[in-house]
Amino acid sequence: MTKAYSRFLTAFFCLFLAGLLVWHVLLPDRGQSETENRTLAQAPAFSWSALVSGSYTEDVEEYFADQFPLRDGWTGLKARMEQLLGKREFNGVYLCGDTLISKVDTPVAGAVDKNLSYVDRLAGKSDANVVLGLIPSAAELWKEKLPAGADSWDQTALMARSQVDFRDALAAHADEPIFYRTDHHWTTLGAFYGANALLEVLGKESLKEECFTPEIASDNFNGTLYSQSGIHWLEPDTMEFWVAEEGLTVTSWRTGKEEPASLYDRTYLEKKDKYSAFLGGNQPLCVIKNENVTDGSKLLLVRDSYSDALAPFLAQRFSEVHLLDLRYYRAPVSAYAAENGIGDIAVVYSVQNFISDVNLVLLTQ
């Protein structure tokens, strides 16, 4: 090696390392990652006790990685490399042509039976009619899109325990966009088919597709699977609102206080997390009242996030739809139903959440 060439290689190596260090130091720290949908680690405070226990150095490593310059660009580069190597699974997400499908992991032994038994116990406790509805995930309904031989937990046996036949209702339309391609949720179309399946079980008249005029809320929706997989090169999803807001009054209990809210929080359409536009995302309790339905019928949905797209449809057939989230709402469900004169309770969960949830035990209070 000539001296000049050695100098060149040395300088190149040092500049790469030091350059990113300087960039990292100069770059202002971010509080949140929009793409990853989470809070990022901040610079930890130094203490001798934290140093001795080793937690200080761990926190520094986490902070350093979370605030790394061009974070999203690096994750995208990795996904591209993996694709070149012929990989089909990216951080638990399968790439199936133009569609991302989340892999369902085998649940912890006994967890499913426990959660099922909690729903049964609620039925025994409450005077209201209790039904369980389990929404199969894309990995079940779009099984044939998965790479051949790809592993995902078989949801068939669990489906038999669901009183609401979401599976058949959705399977009849499996060739339509019933799930987002870049997000794990069902689309508004999927939720529409789901709503009719639930209404049938509750003895209500079904909804007609032609009664709705879909509005394109966003044609630039990159969902959770986009973030989780690092696959950033697919066409973004289109998100629709079907149910019109007229005649519906929405009330939220986000902070423990009653606050007026709306069916769609359009501020989310400007952010990454667009799905949260439905009812404004997660909250302990939310009530939708429909002044056009005067029979006084009340439905309580024990929810996960799939219900946010579902509830606007259900509100077409009930005077009131209450959405209660067990992770944030800690009072007994049966008591809530009794106090509010609820006639029907629907525990509606997506399979992925149902098999891993640890809050369903609260149903037995």
Add this chain to the structure above:
Amino acid sequence: MIFSSLTFLFAYLPLTLVAYFLTPLRWRNLTLLLVSLFFYGWGEPVYIVIMFLSILIDYTHGLLVEKYRDNDKKARWFVAQSVVFNLLLLGFFKYWDFLADNLFLLTGLSLPASLTLLGVTIPLRNIPLPIGISFFTFQTMSYTIDVYRRDAPVQRNIISFGAFVTMFPQLIAGPIVKYKTVAEDLNHRVHSTENFALGARRFCVGLAKKVLLANSIGALWDAQLAAQGAGTLTAAGGWMGLLAFGFQIYFDFSGYSDMAIGLGQIFGFRFNENFDHPYLSTSASEFWRRWHMSLTSWFREYLYIPLGGNRGGTAKTLRNILIVWFCTGFWHGASWNFILWGLYFAAWLILEKYALRNVLEKTPAPLKHLYTLIVVFVGWGIFAMEDLSVCGAYLAACFGGAPLWSAVDGYTLRSYAITFVILITASTTLGVRGWARLPEKAQKILTPILMALSLLVCTAYLVDGSYNPFLYFRF
């Protein structure tokens, strides 16, 4: 801290390089000692004490051996003291739990779980293992022995000696640098931009091996082990798992050695090579001349030959082989499977030496190669599974105790086919030979491009490795 981490690459290393090269020549060992102590203390703040203790004790023993040079009995006594100290250190931190558990199983005697001295309670069980203890105790042992054997001069400067003991490039995962190989460099080494450039290039090669090759195949082994637990392991899956583990450990370890050698070269040290394409070997004994060479040669020089090597007749040779391979296995971990793994190789080496010699000589090379690979990869099964009943069931599945093939295996094979081709190619000398055939000009253009690719892609994998989206945050 490990080399393949963002904090090492983009904070510790650039700052260390600046500090080191701004230091005047005569103080550079001090800088090296300080940055190395910081490196060690980063992961193990408390265990820095062990470093100081190790430096002090081995340093004084080196001086004592030198002082009593004319009194062989005394000199030997001090060598023994230093060896015993290092073995006790290793024994306490690494093997105490294992010894105590087995003593209890054998005799029902249980050793105390803690010791109270002057009001201070010292726990004696389940103590976390200080990182790199197996490596640095072996290195410091080599020092007093080398001084005694006059293979290396005594080191009178405690700072230089401290720099040898703690030197961060090889501190936590080797290669095991014998004192005599770096004695000269410790006092007078060459800092040149050529050394820096070559070292940086070597470092990039090692980083890519570790991050891109080893990490990419690790998940496959985990999946097969999980399949064994779930009862769905097939023979094909079992062999893919063993291959995956063998490739993972090779590229992980040899990548780490490359990074260590490269870093050493940046600072002007010349470490010995640690791997020489071990998967090209055509016998188990050849494998061990190409795999983790610094450990094999350590045991040969400081244990096998002092025991008499192969010069005392067949019985003694057999005994010595068994002792050395028992120790080699046990060195890898305080568990029966490692001992079994060591003895498994002892058995093959003895067979090759006495029974198979004539057979192997007549066997065509491809068959010998296949035989070696099977021996080595089945060995990885013993190495990788601490629970011997799991290990037995897994290996039984590989040898026909389970269905041959399943649809999941097809998916796995398609997902990893390209990775396997790359790993197999990278295990041969094809790359090195191809590189040597390129015209010099092409090499000059390609070197910075490949280095940039390695750094960029490794960074991408490291950033994504920390990727931990909390997706159900908003459920």
